[in-house]
Each structure stands twice: as C-alpha cells, then as structure tokens.
Amino acid sequence: MDPPVAPGRLGEAIPAAELLTYLAALERWAADRRAELDRLDAVSRQTDTPDAFTGDVVLAMTMWQAIRGRLDRLVEVWDSGRADVLAREQMSQLVWGRLDAGGSSALVSLVEAVTLCDAMIDQLRDRLAFDPGAADEAARLRAVRAAVVRCEDLASDEDALRLVRDLRAREQGITAQAARGADVAGPLAELETAVARAERDLIVDVSQRRTLARQRTDAAALRDALEDREPTLHALADRCRREVVDPPLLAVPDVSRLGDVPPTRAEVDAFVERLRTVQRAFDAVAEAYGRPxxxxxxxxxxxxxxxxxxxxxxxxxxxxxxxxxxxxxxxxxxxxxxxxxxxxxxxxxxxxxxxxxxxxxxxxxx
Structure with missing residues (x-):
C-alpha cells in the first residue's frame, strides 16, 4: 500500500473533501504499517541475533507512534466533518508542520515522517530477509550494493557523496576479502547497518529538501499575492479618507519590508507566519476602510x-x-x-x- 498524498499546503485551509480522502487513506496506511511492524518484530525475535534488530524495530515503532499521535489530533480537529475554515487551516499546520513528538520525529513533518517510516520498514524487511541464518554472503553483498546505488541516487551534496564513496569503498573491500575466502561476517553486518542508516538519513534529507522547496515556493506565491493586493488597499484607504468624515486610522503594511524568502526551514516557517500576520492585517484594513x-x-x-x-x-x-x-x-x-x-x-x-x-x-x- 502506497502512502497517501498529502493535500493542500502549509497555512491554507484544505478543502473538506480532500481532507476526508486523506484521513481515510492515512488511517488505512497506519493500520497496514502497524500490522507489518508487528510481523517484522515477531520475525526479528526468532532470528539468531534478535538484539541486532531491536534498535531498528524500536525506531520504526517510535516513528509510527508519532504519526499515529498526529493522525489522532487531525481526527480530533476534523470533528467528524464539522471543521470550519479555521480548523481546516489548523489541520494544514498539522499535516505540513513539524511533529511535536520527541527525538528525531520532531525534526520532520507528518508527510516526511510517513516517508521515513516506510523507508525504515523497507530496510528492516530487507535486513531480515538477508539475515545470516537465512541467506548467504553473496546475496547479502548484492543487497548492500543495491542499497549503495540507491544512496548514490539520493546523495545531493558533497558530504552525502563523500559518505556514499566511503560506503562503496567498504563494500568493494569486503567483496574482495570474500572472494579470497576470508570471513567477512562481522564487517558485512556492520556495513549493512551503516548502509541502512545512510539510506534512511538520505531519504529524510531528500524529503526535507523537497518539502522546503515547496514551502519556499508557497511562501513566495503568498508574498507576491500580498504585494499585488497592497496597492488596492492603499487606493481604498485614500478613497475613504477623501469621502468619509473621521476615517479609520489604520496603516497598510509594507510587504516589501519582509524581504525575500529565506533559505532555511526554520526561517521559512517564521517568514510564513509573518506573511499570515500581514494577511490578517490586510483583511482588517480592508474591512475598516470598506465598511463606511x-x-x-x-x-x-x-x-x-x-x-x-x-x-x-x-x-x-x-x-x-x-x-x-x-x-x-x-x-x-x-x-x-x-x-x-x-x-x-x-x-x-x-x-x-x-x-x-x-x-x-x-x-x-x-
């Protein structure tokens, strides 16, 4: 089952129909992944080295629980379809904003957490499938090489590329040792863990980059829309001052003072919040000058x-x-x-x- 596609964007009220579809799909996804995690947990405890899988199982379970908690909060705000515009705007924050759980899950949004949880489950499934008691070293090395290739496809900066090159060098060294008949069980197990961790981190990094790019695009669009609206409000205020005795004494905010969209995620979140404040101020100005x-x-x-x-x-x-x-x-x-x-x-x-x-x-x- 593929993860559901999140609707809307940060800070905007999501249409009710899209929210209903998303919540239903996310409920099905959560139930399916929990069943899969329980199955993998049971399988890991039956292996020769169950402790080797405990950390990954706990991490995946923790991520799933953070998603489950956010899903429960979404259902609460949804209120069986009675969510108004403000509530649906809050739901967009819950979908696209960062999780409020502790640990690494607090660094990602719900959308990213779903992607990361799937990656963790896939890696855990692969590791269990290629456990030393279930497969030979050649099969495990093929799996490692495939994972390194995926890491190469995901790497986008110099640090990530350097990490992938190191993993590739370790894989080639272990392959050469295995070809000479050496016992590579220990180094191979360490490499499998390192590759799985690197792939997981790269998936998170790519997801965060995509989310950041989308948020920056949305923020730029909102800023441009506010800039386009600003002259209209100035004209409205000038007309009210000309035509009405004792007009309101409200200033029209200058959107250009906010500057360009910042590059980092935390700065973008703060920038969007300032844009929302300006948007609310624009609404207040339009109402105050338009009413008389x-x-x-x-x-x-x-x-x-x-x-x-x-x-x-x-x-x-x-x-x-x-x-x-x-x-x-x-x-x-x-x-x-x-x-x-x-x-x-x-x-x-x-x-x-x-x-x-x-x-x-x-x-x-x-």
Missing part, C-alpha cells in the same frame, strides 16, 4: 427606496417629508460624508415616510 464606504452606498440606496415609498403613499406631498429627504440626501451626498449623521437623517426620513394613522369616529386609531 459600503454603508454610505447602502444609505444612498435606502434613501431612494424610501422616496419611492413616499411617492407611493402620498407622503412626498408633505413639505416636512420633502425637507427631510433633501436634508438626508445632502448629508449622504456631501463629501466628505459624515456617515453617522447621514444614517440618523435617513432613519428620520424613514419615519416621516410612514403612513399616517387613520382615526375612527371616537378618535381611536384604526
């Missing part, structure tokens, strides 16, 4: 609607009503507009346009 302008437009519409009502019921013939309309219209159309005064005068005109009461013979209103 929207209210002024609504008052214009309401005033004309009330005038039509007055024409329909005959109240527009009253000098008082006409005066109330003129006063309200003057307040609404004046620039800058006192929205509070305009609202009061429109409400006053609404009262004036009401139908007059009709009294019966004894003066009682009907």
């Amino acid at each position: 302008l929207r209210e002024r437009a609504e008052l214009r519409y309401q005033l004309e609607r009330l005038r039509a009502v007055a024409d329909a019921n005959g109240r527009s013939a009253s000098p008082t009503v006409r005066s109330g309309y003129d006063e309200a219209r003057d307040a609404v159309e004046r620039t800058p507009c006192d929205v509070v005064l305009a609202r009061f005068l429109v409400e006053q005109f609404e009262f004036l346009t009401r139908d007059l009461p009709v009294h019966g013979p004894k003066g009682a209103a009907r």
